[in-house]
Amino acid sequence: MTGKERVWGLLEKAGITIDGNNPYDIRVFNDKLYDRVFSGGPLAVGESYVDGWWDADNLSEFFTKALSARLEDEIANFGLHIHILKAKLTNLQGVRRAFEVGERHYDAGNDLYKKMLDKRMVYTCGYWKDANNLGEAQEHKLDLVCKKIGLKKGDRILDIGCGWGSFAKVAAEHYGAEVVGITISKEQKALADELVEGLPVEIRIQDYRALNEKFDHIVSLGMFEHVGYKNYREFMKVAHRSLKDDGLFLLHTIGGNKSVFTTDPWVEKYIFPNGMLPSIKQIGDSIDGLFVMEDWHNFGTDYDKTLMSWFENFDKGWESIKENYDGRFYRMWKYYLLLSAGSFRARKNQLWQIVLSKNGVSGGYTSVR
Numbered sequence: 001m002t003g004k005e006r007v008w009g010l011l012e013k014a015g016i017t018i019d020g021n022n023p024y025d026i027r028v029f030n031d032k033l034y035d036r037v038f039s040g041g042p043l044a045v046g047e048s049y050v051d052g053w054w055d056a057d058n059l060s061e062f063f064t065k066a067l068s069a070r071l072e073d074e075i076a077n078f079g080l081h082i083h084i085l086k087a088k089l090t091n092l093q094g095v096r097r098a099f100e101v102g103e104r105h106y107d108a109g110n111d112l113y114k115k116m117l118d119k120r121m122v123y124t125c126g127y128w129k130d131a132n133n134l135g136e137a138q139e140h141k142l143d144l145v146c147k148k149i150g151l152k153k154g155d156r157i158l159d160i161g162c163g164w165g166s167f168a169k170v171a172a173e174h175y176g177a178e179v180v181g182i183t184i185s186k187e188q189k190a191l192a193d194e195l196v197e198g199l200p201v202e203i204r205i206q207d208y209r210a211l212n213e214k215f216d217h218i219v220s221l222g223m224f225e226h227v228g229y230k231n232y233r234e235f236m237k238v239a240h241r242s243l244k245d246d247g248l249f250l251l252h253t254i255g256g257n258k259s260v261f262t263t264d265p266w267v268e269k270y271i272f273p274n275g276m277l278p279s280i281k282q283i284g285d286s287i288d289g290l291f292v293m294e295d296w297h298n299f300g301t302d303y304d305k306t307l308m309s310w311f312e313n314f315d316k317g318w319e320s321i322k323e324n325y326d327g328r329f330y331r332m333w334k335y336y337l338l339l340s341a342g343s344f345r346a347r348k349n350q351l352w353q354i355v356l357s358k359n360g361v362s363g364g365y366t367s368v369r
Contacts, residue, residue: 003034014069016062023058024065030054041075046266046339050331059334060308063342072264109324110191112333113164115317116310121164121195124222124252125303125351129369134309137302142170147368148295148355149217149248151175158182158215158242160208161223165192165201172199180215182206208238217247224253225275229261232278232286240290240358249291249356253278254303254349264339271336277349291356294365300350307341 011017017025028034030053036044048054056062066072117123118135126137127144145167151157153176159167162181171177178200183189184207192203208223218239227235239249256277262268263276278286287293314337318330343349355365 003038004031007034007037010071010074011066014065014071016065024056024061026054026056026062028054037075041265042072043265043269045075046264046270046335049335050270050328052331060311060338060341060345063339064345067343067346067348109321110164110187111321111324112314115321116314120166120169121191122166123163125254125299126306126309127299128302128305129299134306134313137306137309138166139170142167143174144368145219145221145250145252145353146171146175148353149219149250151177151217153177155216156180158211158218160211160218160220160239161226162188162192162203163222164188165196165203167219167221168192168201168203169196169199172196172201180204182208182211208235211238211242213242214244215242215247216244218243218249219252220250221252222254224251225272225277227278228274228276229259229278229282232282236286236290239356243358245358247358248294248361251283251352251354251356253283253352253354254300255279255283255352256349257347267336267339270332283352283354287356291358292360293354294357294361295353295355295367297353297367297369298350299353300344300347303349303351304341304344307337307344311337311341 008018011026016022018028019025030048030051033048033053036048036053040047113121113123118126118138120135120138120142122138122142125141126134127141128137129140131137131140149157151171155175155177157168157171157177157179159171159179159181162168162179162183165181168179168181171179179202181192181201181203183192183203183205186205189203189205196203208227220239224235243249254277256279259279259281260276263272268275284293311334314333322330340349344351357365
């Protein structure tokens with residue numbers, strides 16, 4: 001059986017055809033694609049797209065159908081197994097590598113993120129329950145976080161992975177809190193310092209392992225995906241020692257349906273170096289004996305809407321920033337955003353907000369939705 005015949009057979013399982021009439025059907029521009037996919041696995045699928053070897057009118061729906069049919073398992077190759085073995089043998093998220101994702105992803109350019117994100121520069125999933133657009137979804141998410149931890153005036157909050165200071169600004173402006181935010185991105189800190197100027201907010205470039213002070217509450221929004229399974233327990237120990245006895249810790253993270261040791265090799269190589277998604281079991285093991293789980297809220301389908309909004313903004317704003325990038329970057333970023341949207345639409349990935357206490361909330365915790 002030729003490589004082309006094998007690809008045809010796989011795509012047929014997902015209801016996808018080559019040169020079909022549906023928007024999720026693919027068009028192949030280089031016949032070398034078929035053998036490349038089977039020799040290179042998931043990494044080759046992404047690289048061949050960036051190289052312009054194939055495309056689809058509705059790329060996010062192509063990924064939804066392909067992931068729902070588990071086609072990624074069908075093209076796993078030797079290189080993928082080496083990728084997994086490397087993650088098992090080394091601590092890819094150790095202190096020495098802690099700042100790599102900041103340099104390669106979050107420092108990609110504030111001009112890019114200004115075009116892609118909402119006005120508050122929130123780079124995590126929005127909460128779309130009562131929202132009509134991205135800006136409202138992000139405002140509602142930030143307010144939801146504040147309400148879930150019972151934030152009040154005078155509280156001192158730690159934000160682990162603070163991004164461009166969006167949560168810190170809302171917590172300080174709307175709730176009268178004092179905030180310490182830590183990031184591993186120089187570009188994020190530079191812009192965050194401007195955005196929170198005049199507020200009781202301190203933005204630091206700091207690895208979470210270096211923390212050694214107490215806070216009334218802790219939040220971590222979209223940073224846990226960079227911690228790595230070998231460091232989950234240490235991360236939780238840091239949060240435990242940094243939280244006052246009666247405080248709450250809200251963890252906002254993408255999660256996966258099964259325990260893994262690494263991430264998609266294309267995403268790891270080009271988007272989030274050393275990243276991986278935790279499972280329920282891995283999070284449970286990491287908090288065992290440290291925290292009481294007060295609330296676990298899954299709104300993963302909202303990430304599909306968020307990512308599609310980001311892509312729409314990125315696509316519309318490309319003309320004004322493309323002189324700082326190139327055509328390959330456009331295809332790479334498009335692939336990243338729409339692959340991610342498809343994975344949430346297919347329910348492969350989830351978005352969890354988990355509220356933790358050290359000793360249990362007296363009388364019980366009241367969930368906020």
